[in-house]
Amino acid sequence: xxxxxxxxxxxxxxxxxxxxxxxxxxxxxxxxxxxxxxxxxxxxxxxxxxxxxxxxxxxxxxxxxxxxxxxxxxxxxxxxxxxxxxxxxxxxxxxxxxxxxxxxxxxxxxxxxxxxxxxxxxxxxxxxxxxxxxxxxxxxxxxxxxxxxxxxxxxxxxxxxxxxxxxxxxxxxxxxxxxxxxxxxxxxxxxxxxxxxxxxxxxxxxxxxxxxxxxxxxxxxxxxxxxxxxxxxxxxxxxxxxxxxxxxxxxxxxxxxxxxxxxxxxxxxxxxxxxxxxxxxxxxxxxxxxxxxxxxxxxxxxxxxxxxxxxxxxxxxxxxxxxxxxxxxxxxxxxxxxxxxxxxxxxxxxxxxxxxxxxxxxxxxxxxxxxxxxxxxxxxxxxxxxxxxxxxxxxxxxxxxxxxxxxxxxxxxxxxxxxxxxxxxxxxxxxxxxxxxxxxxxxxxxxxxxxxxxxxxxxxxxxxxxxxxxxxxxxxxxxxxxxxxxxxxxxxxxxxxxxxxxxxxxxxxxxxxxxxxxxxxxxxxxxxxxxxxxxxxxxxxxxxxxxxxxxxxxxxxxxxxxxxxxxxxxxxxxxxxxxxxxxxxxxxxxxxxxxxxxxxxxxxxxxxxxxxxxxxxxxxxxxxxxxxxxxxxxxxxxxxxxxxxxxxxxxxxxxxxxxxxxxxxxxxxxxxxxxxxxxxxxxxxxxxxxxxxxxxxxxxxxxxxxxxxxxxxxxxxxxxxxxxxxxxxxxxxxxxxx
Amino acid sequence: xxxxxxxxxxxxxxxxxxxxxxxxxxxxxxxxxxxxxxxxxxxxxxxxxxxxxxxxxxxxxxxxxxxxxxxxxxxxxxxxxxxxxxxxxxxxxxxxxxxxxxxxxxxxxxxxxxxxxxxxxxxxxxxxxxxxxxxxxxxxxxxxxxxxxxxxx
Numbered sequence: 001x002x003x004x005x006x007x008x009x010x011x012x013x014x015x016x017x018x019x020x021x022x023x024x025x026x027x028x029x030x031x032x033x034x035x036x037x038x039x040x041x042x043x044x045x046x047x048x049x050x051x052x053x054x055x056x057x058x059x060x061x062x063x064x065x066x067x068x069x070x071x072x073x074x075x076x077x078x079x080x081x082x083x084x085x086x087x088x089x090x091x092x093x094x095x096x097x098x099x100x101x102x103x104x105x106x107x108x109x110x111x112x113x114x115x116x117x118x119x120x121x122x123x124x125x126x127x128x129x130x131x132x133x134x135x136x137x138x139x140x141x142x143x144x145x146x147x148x149x150x151x152x153x154x155x156x157x158x159x160x161x162x163x164x165x166x167x168x169x170x171x172x173x174x175x176x177x178x179x180x181x182x183x184x185x186x187x188x189x190x191x192x193x194x195x196x197x198x199x200x201x202x203x204x205x206x207x208x209x210x211x212x213x214x215x216x217x218x219x220x221x222x223x224x225x226x227x228x229x230x231x232x233x234x235x236x237x238x239x240x241x242x243x244x245x246x247x248x249x250x251x252x253x254x255x256x257x258x259x260x261x262x263x264x265x266x267x268x269x270x271x272x273x274x275x276x277x278x279x280x281x282x283x284x285x286x287x288x289x290x291x292x293x294x295x296x297x298x299x300x301x302x303x304x305x306x307x308x309x310x311x312x313x314x315x316x317x318x319x320x321x322x323x324x325x326x327x328x329x330x331x332x333x334x335x336x337x338x339x340x341x342x343x344x345x346x347x348x349x350x351x352x353x354x355x356x357x358x359x360x361x362x363x364x365x366x367x368x369x370x371x372x373x374x375x376x377x378x379x380x381x382x383x384x385x386x387x388x389x390x391x392x393x394x395x396x397x398x399x400x401x402x403x404x405x406x407x408x409x410x411x412x413x414x415x416x417x418x419x420x421x422x423x424x425x426x427x428x429x430x431x432x433x434x435x436x437x438x439x440x441x442x443x444x445x446x447x448x449x450x451x452x453x454x455x456x457x458x459x460x461x462x463x464x465x466x467x468x469x470x471x472x473x474x475x476x477x478x479x480x481x482x483x484x485x486x487x488x489x490x491x492x493x494x495x496x497x498x499x500x501x502x503x504x505x506x507x508x509x510x511x512x513x514x515x516x517x518x519x520x521x522x523x524x525x526x527x528x529x530x531x532x533x534x535x536x537x538x539x540x541x542x543x544x545x546x547x548x549x550x551x552x553x554x555x556x557x558x559x560x561x562x563x564x565x566x567x568x569x570x571x572x573x574x575x576x577x578x579x580x581x582x583x584x585x586x587x588x589x590x591x592x593x594x595x596x597x598x599x600x601x602x603x604x605x606x607x608x609x610x611x612x613x614x615x616x617x618x619x620x621x622x623x624x625x626x627x628x629x630x631x632x633x634x635x636x637x638x639x640x641x642x643x644x645x646x647x648x649x650x651x652x653x654x655x656x657x658x659x660x661x662x663x664x665x666x667x668x669x670x671x672x673x674x675x676x677x678x679x680x681x682x683x684x685x686x687x688x689x690x691x692x693x694x695x696x697x698x699x700x701x702x703x704x705x706x707x708x709x710x711x712x713x714x715x716x717x718x719x720x721x722x723x724x725x726x727x728x729x730x731x732x733x734x735x736x737x738x
Numbered sequence: 739x740x741x742x743x744x745x746x747x748x749x750x751x752x753x754x755x756x757x758x759x760x761x762x763x764x765x766x767x768x769x770x771x772x773x774x775x776x777x778x779x780x781x782x783x784x785x786x787x788x789x790x791x792x793x794x795x796x797x798x799x800x801x802x803x804x805x806x807x808x809x810x811x812x813x814x815x816x817x818x819x820x821x822x823x824x825x826x827x828x829x830x831x832x833x834x835x836x837x838x839x840x841x842x843x844x845x846x847x848x849x850x851x852x853x854x855x856x857x858x859x860x861x862x863x864x865x866x867x868x869x870x871x872x873x874x875x876x877x878x879x880x881x882x883x884x885x886x887x888x889x890x891x
Contacts, residue, residue: 067838067875194834201839202827202846204774204814211773219768244756263764264756266780334778334786334874335840384838384875415779631834635880639837642876665783665872673865676878 040100045128045170047100048121049078053166055149057082057089062102063114064094066355067384068636068695069195070110073628076188077115080181081122084149084161086188094357094379104356111628111691123178125170132164183626183687190687192631197381209353209380210338214408217340219262220401221269223255224417225468227658230279239273248272249404254468256401258409266414280658282506289325292429295502298453304487307494312444316435320534322527325720326428326519326703327652328507330668333422335383336413337390341398343406348375352395353382360392363460364399367473386513386643388461389422396463416663423461424653425512426452426479426505430486430523440535442546444494447524451482451516452509453501461510479509481592482516485700488524489590489597490546507655514699517591518644522721525587525704529570530717538567539708540586547588555599555621556588558682562619563601570708571715581606583713587705591697597623598697600641602677602705606713611729613710615645615677618702624683625692636695637681644702646671650722742803746770747816755803762806763787763798766813774814774843778872785844785871789813795851814843817850826850829888830881837875844871849885858889 038060039046050058059078065071071091079086092098094105102114126146133151134141136159145152149161183189200206225232232253240246245260246268257272259265283291313319340351348370354360357377365372382391394411402409413421429450437443455476466473487497532542540560547553559565563584575581583604590597601619606612618641627633650669654662662668703721711717716731743752744765753769761780766772766789775798778786782800789798790812798806818824823831826846836842845868852859852867859867864885873881 067840069834069837194831195836198831198834198836198839199820199823199827201836202814202830202842203818203820203823204772204843205820206839207773208776208840210776211767213771261756261764262768263760266764267757332874333840334784334838334872335776336778381838383840386874412777415781415783635834635837635877638879639876642878643874646876664781665779670872670874671876671878672870672872673868673878673882676865676882679879 038098042100042102042117043173045121045125045172045174048118049082049125049170051161051165053162055088055160055162055166057084059089059091059118060099061091061093061114061118062100062358063105063110064355064357064379065381066105066353067381068110069197069632071197072193072195073111073632074115074118076191076193076628077119078122079188080186081119082126083146086193088149095376096357096361096378097376101358104359112693115628115691117174119180120174120176120178123180124172124175127175127178128170128172129161129164133159136164186687189626189628190630193629195632206381208335209340209351209382210335210412212340212351212380213410214340214342217408217410218258218260218405219265220249220256220258220398220409220411221265221414222397222411222417222465223257223269223272223274224421225253225279226276227279228282230276232274233277234275236273240268240271243268243271249401251400251404252468252470254400254465256397258401258405282655282657282659284656285328285652285654288328288427288506289429291506292427292450292502295450295504297500298503299501301499301501303483303497303499305496309444309446309494309496312494313433313435313446316443318436318534319433320436320531321431321433322530322719324430324432324523324526326522327721328427329425329512329647329651330419330653330662331386331389331422331512332651332668332670333383333385333389333418336415336418337394338382338410338412339391339395339398340408340410341395341402342408343399343402346374348399350375350377350395350399351380352377353380353385353391354395355385355388355391359460360395363392363463364396367463367466367471368399387425387515388510390418392461393421393464396465400465400469419663419668420660421464423510424507425515426482426507426509428482428516428519430520432523432527434527434531436531436535440537442492442531445488445492446495447487447497449483449486449497449499449520450502451499452477452479452505453503454478454480461508477505477509478511480511480515484515484517484520484592485524485589486520488528488546489552489588489593490543491548492546507653507660513640513643514696517696517700518647518703519721521589521700522703522707525589525701526707526719529585529704529708529711533570533711536569539570540565541567543586543588549597551623552588552590552597552599555597555623555684556586558621559586559599559601559619562680563603565601570712572712575713579608581608581713583709583711585705585708585712587701587708589697589701591693591700596692596697598701600701600705602702602709604706604709604713606710606728608732611725611727611732613649613706613723613725613728614675615649615706617678617680618645619680620698621682621684622698623692624685624694625689626687627683627685628691630683630685633683633694634681637683637698638679640695640698641679641702642671642676644699645677645706648703648706648721648723650724652722742807744803744806744811745809746772746811747813753803758804759802761799762789762801762803762811765803766798772813772815776840776843778841783872784841785848786841788844788847788871790847790851793851793854795848814846817846824850825891826853826885826888829884829891833880833884833887835877835880835884837877841871841873845873845881849888853889861886
């Protein structure tokens with residue numbers, strides 16, 4: 001609470017040559033931030049960068065670090081283009097009173113979009129500093145050089161940045177023509193600089209939003225309805241009369257308890273006797289894909305239409321068709337979402353780990369009729385969120401409760417709130433059809449996908465608190481680009497991919513990591529393997545034969561080399577009698593058909609008796625463009641792979657007619673250490689290119705890679721995720737019978 | 739209201755507990771304002787709240803303040819500071835073995851308790867010791883490397 005000064009922390013320097021260690025000022029604690037008058041315009045240099053008299057630089061970023069460690073990369077960009085030692089650069093992210101609105105942080109766009117804006121701001125600032133120095137020193141700008149925050153004339157006179165602009169404004173706009181460093185001269189960009197935040201996080205000194213406290217604050221817990229959308233019929237406040245300080249906050253169907261001490265709020269929420277009526281009406285997760293197929297279609301869209309797939313399929317001798325099903329999944333953040341709010345008659349401050357603080361500010365202002373100028377949302381680190389977990393919702397909870405009680409309020413969700421009520425990655429359904437020609441190549445391909453639509457002109461996901469409180473808000477759904485990679489990344493002569501955009505989906509949907517792509521690629525790359533097997537061809541050779549792109553071919557060959565790939569068709573016929581069956585696969589995806597290209601090799605073992613699948617090894621080659629911090633990119637790629645293994649083997653949100661029933665780590669398990677594979681990542685960087693998203697692409701091929709390796713091991717084709725032991729065992733039994 | 743005296747990170751501290759069954763986690767976070775142990779599930783399923791009690795890695799969400807009285811409790815803060823990190827903490831930094839860092843408390847505390855009893859574990863033993871600690875960011879491969887690095891430090 002009392003870290004009122006900028007801290008400078010000494011970093012561990014004993015880690016050998018792997019990492020570059022600098023002493024970088026950690027993020028300024030949010031509680032120490034005051035709100036000076038400062039530019040917020042997205043096109044003004046002053047919005048991003050402030051240079052103090054002593055040469056210290058503060059970067060103000062609208063993009064936030066959502067647990068990826070991206071802050072170090074932003075500082076590397078500034079250090080590079082501003083020519084300032086990285087040790088002098090501090091950073092504040094996502095404070096709406098201080099930081100420009102760079103849009104939400106998601107879809108691996110933090111560096112790709114936000115970082116490049118910051119790069120241009122830094123280059124523009126450097127250009128402006130040189131111009132000021134030219135005037136001050138009375139020499140042409142071309143006669144000046146810059147290094148380490150100091151401008152130098154040819155005859156050796158110097159002037160430091162702090163003397164040129166210290167404490168003042170640049171008053172210049174981002175100049176798209178401001179010269180950028182030649183990548184050959186990079187000193188910071190491209191280096192594996194260590195994250196400045198880890199020493200504090202590894203020693204319990206960092207203040208996450210969960211750790212933040214305000215004077216005179218109350219703790220609150222929200223009491224959820226017995227069924228989604230239920231009406232609150234009765235609350236028995238006497239049922240918590242014995243808990244010190246506990247009291248009820250009720251706004252229509254929004255129900256919460258507050259207390260001075262956190263534990264008293266927790267047990268009051270449990271003890272409170274409540275009667276709910278109505279609500280529910282969900283299809284249940286058992287028949288969810290039948291419900292998806294039957295859902296009302298808003299419109300159809302052809303993602304691609306090339307050649308004549310329908311005609312070719314009609315006339316083809318060898319035709320194949322399959323249906324793939326992807327379940328609803330949860331963000332399943334380790335830390336249940338948390339936020340604090342301080343509602344006053346003329347101001348509202350919110351402390352939140354929202355991935356889009358400016359967007360959250362607009363939603364709150366609009367729904368509660370508060371002028372946005374009176375609202376400040378301050379970003380604080382949360383638990384990793386991978387899309388849209390409960391962070392925005394819990395902020396709305398905190399605001400409503402603070403308004404009701406007239407005091408600052410801290411709300412933390414309980415485990416069952418986060419698993420039960422985070423907006424979900426929606427269930428997906430894909431039908432795929434294809435024809436093989438006489439030489440066993442793909443003659444035609446068709447995808448038909450059933451996916452929830454992004455409601456047209458929809459501005460924001462509805463907040464649970466506002467729904468329950470009866471506060472009018474836009475109705476609709478937002479799922480991001482879930483249609484991505486719904487057709488193969490190969491060159492096929494006749495291909496059609498159609499999306500049936502659905503008006504609704506059973507649970508409130510969102511943009512869970514790599515939205516839609518893991519499910520779509522599960523269908524597409526699994527079916528590619530089915531076709532290869534039908535043609536009695538090797539999975540690698542079949543892919544190479546259908547791909548023209550040299551870079552992609554190179555990636556596949558690199559991975560195959562690392563796996564010591566031996567050409568043979570799947571399944572592995574040598575492998576049918578042991579207690580543990582071994583399988584392999586190789587997959588390829590061009591993420592969104594425009595970002596990273598990537599090849600993935602994967603090995604599994606399958607226990608015949610139990611159906612338990614273990615992913616033992618993953619080998620990835622990923623096109624990574626310009627990498628600001630290669631180790632940070634690698635960390636994201638590794639993380640996406642491991643998380644996608646978890647999603648594929650274990651994860652499905654189950655629900656009945658009333659609501660979600662997978663509300664803890666037993667009913668919604670994730671991968672644990674004994675089952676974590678060996679992960680080998682090769683990043684193929686192209687420093688003269690632009691950055692590509694760091695992590696998401698690596699999630700996309702994993703589910704198909706696992707299903708294909710299981711087929712290789714066992715001959716059983718599984719077209720439904722997750723590949724639980726029961727499902728795999730069932731498939732093994734029916735495969736043996738056929 | 740009852741007074742409970744806890745010995746945390748080498749210091750005895752007395753807190754007011756309205757409920758003798760209050761989990762230790764709330765005493766540490768809410769009464770003593772420690773940031774190391776995290777609330778993850780409150781069910782003993784994820785390990786984010788792990789502390790070391792008399793040498794054992796313990797889920798502080800499943801241990802009441804009454805049970806914790808008279809015992810030696812160590813939290814992440816008690817292991818080391820940014821300036822003087824414990825070898826396990828230093829190894830996590832050296833391997834950059836975190837993404838969001840929310841689960842890290844449990845990882846470091848469980849690994850520390852393991853190394854105190856088994857100074858030279860093999861990787862399978864580390865995996866087993868951390869089997870009850872969940873990580874959602876998928877940082878497992880780095881965490882394993884960090885624990886092995888600490889074991890060899």
